[in-house]
Amino acid sequence: MVKIRRATSGDFDAIWELEKTTFGEETEESLKRALKSRTFVYFVMIDDDEIIGYAGLNELLGEAEILTIMIEKSHRQQGYGKMMLEKLLSHAKNNGAEKIFLEVDEHNSVANKLYSSFGFKELMRRENYYLYKDGSKADAIIMSKKLV
Numbered sequence: 848m849v850k851i852r853r854a855t856s857g858d859f860d861a862i863w864e865l866e867k868t869t870f871g872e873e874t875e876e877s878l879k880r881a882l883k884s885r886t887f888v889y890f891v892m893i894d895d896d897e898i899i900g901y902a903g904l905n906e907l908l909g910e911a912e913i914l915t916i917m918i919e920k921s922h923r924q925q926g927y928g929k930m931m932l933e934k935l936l937s938h939a940k941n942n943g944a945e946k947i948f949l950e951v952d953e954h955n956s957v958a959n960k961l962y963s964s965f966g967f968k969e970l971m972r973r974e975n976y977y978l979y980k981d982g983s984k985a986d987a988i989i990m991s992k993k994l995v
């Protein structure tokens with residue numbers, strides 16, 4: 848059975864491997880800084896001693912922001928993304944957050960569907976925020992959800 852626990856600095860290599868194969872946006876340094884940050888909270892999902900997903904949250908003054916959430920490719924579509932999102936929401940709520948935000952690429956239909964199914968609503972768009980290697984652009988959608 849999978850479990851979710853707080854990430855430690857010892858998880859860096861496994862998280863870095865996931866990050867490289869998924870987004871490829873972070874640098875090693877920025878990821879190390881993020882994992883050490885006092886306001887960021889990271890979780891890892893473990894299956895048979897293997898890290899199969901990770902997620903991060905920024906908590907500040909009654910609000911929380913989802914920094915990232917990802918599940919390793921071969922473990923997707925088994926409900927683990929939902930479990931991870933539930934963990935982030937309950938952690939933020941238990942720590943006093945009244946509202947939670949996130950940013951998602953308009954073309955990331957899987958993530959958009961996941962967030963909508965949890966009641967996240969579009970708040971605003973940052974037009975042409977993402978720039979891809981092929982020169983195409985995509986809007987960032989900022990979504991929010993009340994926790995109280």
Ligand SMILES: CC(C)(COP(=O)(O)OP(=O)(O)OC[C@H]1O[C@@H](n2cnc3c(N)ncnc32)[C@H](O)[C@@H]1OP(=O)(O)O)[C@@H](O)C(=O)NCCC(=O)NCCS
Binds near residue numbers: 869929961
């Ligand atoms: C987004 C992500 C975390 C979902 O993880 P997952 O473990 O596959 O998700 P789940 O199995 O829990 O599915 C949750 C919901 O996501 C949606 N979903 C998942 N896979 C989907 C697919 N291939 N097509 C359409 N919707 C899909 C569905 O709404 C699903 O709920 P349902 O099964 O009740 O219909 C995963 O696809 C991932 O890591 N993607 C790359 C990183 C990323 O884009 N992160 C989000 C950045 S904002």
